[in-house]
Amino acid sequence: MITVNQLTKRYGQHAAVDAVTFDAKPGRVTGFLGPNGAGKSTCMRMMCGLTPPTSGTATILGRSYADLPNPGRHVGVLLDAQAQHAGRTGREILTLGALTLGLPRTRVDELLEVVGLTQVEAKRRLRDYSLGMRQRLGIAHALLGDPQVLVLDEPANGLDPAGIRWMRSLLRGFADQGGTVLLSSHLLHEIQVIADDLVVIGRGRIVAEGAKDDLLAAAGTTVRSTDNARLAKALQDNGIDVTQGFGSLSVQVTPERVGRIALEHQIVLTELGSTSSTGLEEMFLQLTAADAREGAAA
């Protein structure tokens, strides 16, 4: 359980994180979504006691991070897979972690296996690791202490498709055991597949928050038919606002409602569904358009 309350970080006049409030609940994967520079990393550093907040609080398992005894046994943190000594071997990095946490050396071998790093790879120095291997090592490091909470900043970065799939099922399994997962990403599709809850942040502020399904339902329905003009009129006659797309119509009602109206008017539908497949991306761009650097272009 992570509870963030009115968390704020100012650098001079600039508010990098502005009164951010949300919960990440046990048994669920919470996706922390936002464009570059939106304040995701600053927020996560404040949760882990690395950056002192200007105001507000963040607690993990009911305590502020600094008050957790041996925090690595409660919270697994991966903020930057590149932030390790380039001259240390993967095994040595995990060994230092295990020593600090007071865990047996066998735990290092176990975690290497869990993340799929071979003994040979573990003997190589970090500077010879690909980004994907560094992420796997970082996830192994985060899992060392058998934590109940995971805080991961862009963990899918640099992973190949198979790696992303592996991580997705690993995090799902972790949450199904009752663990809390907070992971940030700008990879929208990745978050869409894995997250149960979403926190969307733009320019330091939360722009949307809630269960993924609820947020996506708000994204509406997309429909295509053999006669879009007649369908649009039928929908409008039922008091539904219709937005014209490229050969499609978008409405803010359920697919079922659209289907029934089409059936009534005997219009053949060629496509009908919630906007969810592209919905998150649309929503994300919409919600953060005013905040993103590309705001003017979008």
Next chain:
Amino acid sequence: MSTIASAATPHAGTRLPSRLAEAATTPIPFLRLLKVELRKLVDTRAGRWLLITIGALTLVVIGILLFTGKPNEGKGFGDFIAGTVGPQAVLLPILGILTVTSEWSQRTGLVTFTLEPRRLRVGLAKFLAALLVGFAAIIVGVAFAAVGTGLGALVRGSNPSWALSAGAFFGMFLAQAVGIAMGVGFGMLLRNTPGAIVAYFFLPTLWSIVSSISFMKTAGEWLDTNKTLAPVFDGSMSGEQWAHFLVSTLVWAVLPLAVGMWRMTRAEVKSA
């Protein structure tokens, strides 16, 4: 069937780490932090090569003392020990600097301070680790000096004096400890390897230059560590020299350490 099963449990086949027996409620003991910091001093090539260099330079100095000069001049145990002090006085503080600054230059601080958020304890563990390694280096230097003295008698036919004053012996540890403390302190203040090394060598030496100006002479006597530490190494301290030593230690070691530790506990630890 199997596709349905895997769809129902998407993580089937992905292994999770085994659960650990007890949830940890005890803080990390200081000794464990110390052990980890000691290990971090030697588990990289940079750290190992620094230690190897200290050892190698000590051997070179002993070789030079052994094979130059007249057989019975400067071949005593105390002379050899005095020879080993030089390279160590230069390099041990760098060890102290690196133990701190590498957390920032290599960005490992992100992990270190996440595992132990009470950063003061990490800072103390680093200081103590650098001191312990430094003392080990001194003891190895003394052993080398003993071998050098023995070889002098064998090879050069010297008739060495094995006398060593307790003052000089303990003074050596004390003076090197001050150097290491300065290194750690400067490292914590500046959190940048080249900056800390330059500052460490330049600032106290600045007083040598400043004090050559007549009216600044007194300031040099009190603040130039090159001058105030010399009698500590010799083990011949007068009351006034103790005062000079204590003041310069306060200014160049205790103060940077205290302010550095304070800054380190407050600094933002970032990855970039």
